[in-house]
Amino acid sequence: MRNRFFTEVTWQGIPLEGRARYEHRMISLGSCFSDNIGRWLSDLEFQISVNPFGTLYNPLSLTKALFLLSNSSFKFSEEDLFYDGSHYRSFMHHSRYAHQDSREALEQMNRDLQKGREHLLHGEWLFLTLGTSYYYRLLETGAVVANCHKLPAQKFQKECLKSTESTQALSDILAPLLLQNPRLRIIITVSPIRYLCYGATDNMRSKAILLQTAGYLEQTFPEHIYYFPAFEMMMDELRDYRFYAQDLIHPSDLAIELIREKLLQGWLHPDEEKELLERSNALRKKRHRILLS
Secondary structure: OOOOOOOOOOOOOOOHHHOEOOOOEEEEEEOHHHHHHHHHHHHOOOEEEEOEOEOOOOHHHHHHHHHHHHOOOOOOOHHHOEEOOOOEEOOOOOHHHOEOOHHHHHHHHHHHHHHHHHHHHHOOEEEEEEOOOEEEEEOOOOOEEOOOOOOOHHHEEEEEOOHHHHHHHHHHHHHHHHHHOOOOEEEEEEOOOOOHHHOHHHHHHHHHHHHHHHHHHHHHOOOOEEEOOHHHHHHHHOOOHHHEOOOOOOEOHHHHHHHHHHHHHHHEOHHHHHHHHHHHHHHHHHHHHHHHO
16 A cells, blocks of 8 residues: 555535636635735736735624625724824724824725725625634724734633624625625635634634534535635645744645645636746746846
8 A cells, every 4th residue: 555644635626617717806805814815816916805904813803894895885984993192093904004194094994995895796706714713802892803903901802702603693794795796606714824822722622613614604605605625734734844834833835835726726717727827937937036136
């Protein structure tokens, strides 16, 4: 019997007739892994809106993001900002949206919101990455926040979703969204990044809740939602620590590349492979020139 050095994780992929094309519009929402996949697709010149709120980790924040994106009349206003003494920020946004001028902050937030809305309501693909079941409430208002912005911990209450809560929240927003845009197909993943700030055991319990949620959504919307096993690849195929970055938490560049290759094999239509190769070669040459300069 031939020696085996890893457990291969199989993925059936998308039915061939429904696979992605270069002319398709896309949006990514979710954790750092969704950010990474989205920026890689953007570099390859796919039409994609990448995390228009910045990184989002928990299902409740993702649910709110989808609600705001699907509500064509919504715009962020001064009421959605707070001032920390130096910058205007939003509890719904990553710190990259922070600005000393509230008008500048709102302009960037609403510009990315509108682009994301166009891609979600009129596009073909949504990449949705679930990061953690833990979330934080601002004690002053009781509202769930997507980002604590390093404010004092006593301002927040940490909670953990049950699988029934996360599946209900996402189901309730995805059902009307898919009626608005019946062409939309969703690749849902559980982030392979480990959140060891919660401890190894609680991290795995959190991931188990997200896996249940993703499985339920795939079964509920079988013509629209496809689960991609990024988490399982990291845990089984790439379980060796040489596939982790120096922090031993995030996947290494090689691990991310291997996961992305598997995604492409089951997601992109074979007719697009020639154009993908041309754009990949052009990107490689461009980066090579930047390194030499």
